[in-house]
Amino acid sequence: QVCTQVPYRCYSTPGVGQVQVDMNSETGVATVRLNRPPVNSLNLDVLTELGIALEKLDADRTCRAMVLASAVPGIFSAGLDILEMYQSTPERCVAFWRALQDAWLGLYGSRLVTMAAIEGHSPAGGCLLAMSCDYRVMADGKFQIGLNETRLGIVAPFWFEDVMLNTIGHRETEKALQLGAMYSAQQALSIGLVDKVVPLAEVMPTVQGELKNWLQIPDAARVITKTSMRKQVLDRLRSQKEKDAQFFADFIGRDSVQRSLGAYIASLQKRKS
Numbered sequence: 001q002v003c004t005q006v007p008y009r010c011y012s013t014p015g016v017g018q019v020q021v022d023m024n025s026e027t028g029v030a031t032v033r034l035n036r037p038p039v040n041s042l043n044l045d046v047l048t049e050l051g052i053a054l055e056k057l058d059a060d061r062t063c064r065a066m067v068l069a070s071a072v073p074g075i076f077s078a079g080l081d082i083l084e085m086y087q088s089t090p091e092r093c094v095a096f097w098r099a100l101q102d103a104w105l106g107l108y109g110s111r112l113v114t115m116a117a118i119e120g121h122s123p124a125g126g127c128l129l130a131m132s133c134d135y136r137v138m139a140d141g142k143f144q145i146g147l148n149e150t151r152l153g154i155v156a157p158f159w160f161e162d163v164m165l166n167t168i169g170h171r172e173t174e175k176a177l178q179l180g181a182m183y184s185a186q187q188a189l190s191i192g193l194v195d196k197v198v199p200l201a202e203v204m205p206t207v208q209g210e211l212k213n214w215l216q217i218p219d220a221a222r223v224i225t226k227t228s229m230r231k232q233v234l235d236r237l238r239s240q241k242e243k244d245a246q247f248f249a250d251f252i253g254r255d256s257v258q259r260s261l262g263a264y265i266a267s268l269q270k271r272k273s
């Protein structure tokens, strides 16, 4: 494993490793890889691990940047684990949503330079993670990215919407969210959803190259600027976390929503047969 080699440090929990963290102490750049085959769907455990990993990196004064990537070929993340929302209990739904809130607050509010290396599909929660980074490089080709919630009969929460608004602006967000639009890498580039599109093999080298630009900026000035730009959106969720979690559990528990989710899961399975 890469993280056993000097000068890397590894923060992953041995034997668990659904979120692998390799910290290069020479460059100050950590690479965080989601590792939950087959599609890196984000369940309670992964989100909890991710939140903890981000917290540790933020507290590590030798760390200046973080690359968010995937250890699963062809997938960045399939978004939230639909099975956490289907036929679950209200208590589990609330715990799941709190873990998502905390992971997202850690990522969007991170003092680090954060870059998403999108080497595969990135729907819904996957798109949220990517959008919450400072910069996105996506692989060209068959992969898609977007907030497709309405296609599942669910609704992107206000903070997903806020992040998208800050990324691609009001008009594009309105269309994207209503339609549950999924974009190819080139389409995503054209609306500003990603910053660069390159062949798959070039994604990581491109991220590393771009990081050099960002790391030339003195940290304190960059962090103050980032915080100022993101504070309003972060505070909006921070001020109503419990209400938001309860609202999620109530919404997901509705019969009509459960029916939609059941039909969507069946359609995913049918695609394969």
Ligand SMILES: CCCCC/C=C\C/C=C\CC/C=C/CC(=O)SCCNC(=O)CCNC(=O)[C@H](O)C(C)(C)COP(=O)(O)OP(=O)(O)OC[C@H]1O[C@@H](n2cnc3c(N)ncnc32)[C@H](O)[C@@H]1OP(=O)(O)O
Pocket (backbone or CB within 6 Å): 038, 039, 041, 042, 074, 075, 077, 078, 079, 080, 081, 082, 083, 121, 123, 124, 125, 126, 148, 149, 152, 154, 155, 156, 157, 158, 247, 248, 251, 252, 268, 269, 272
């Ligand atoms: C005023 C009102 C306001 C209300 C707002 C309040 C609250 C908000 C309420 C709800 C919001 C909740 C937000 C949700 C955000 C999300 O992230 S929802 C998840 C959306 N994700 C998707 O739609 C992705 C679906 N998956 C795919 O499209 C494909 O799998 C893929 C990612 C393109 C990969 O394709 P590939 O062919 O490689 O793989 P398979 O399709 O064969 O999948 C393998 C295996 O994995 C299962 N699976 C896929 N995605 C998920 C997932 N997200 N969760 C769980 N399981 C998933 C798939 O079913 C296969 O399973 P198998 O058949 O058992 O092998």
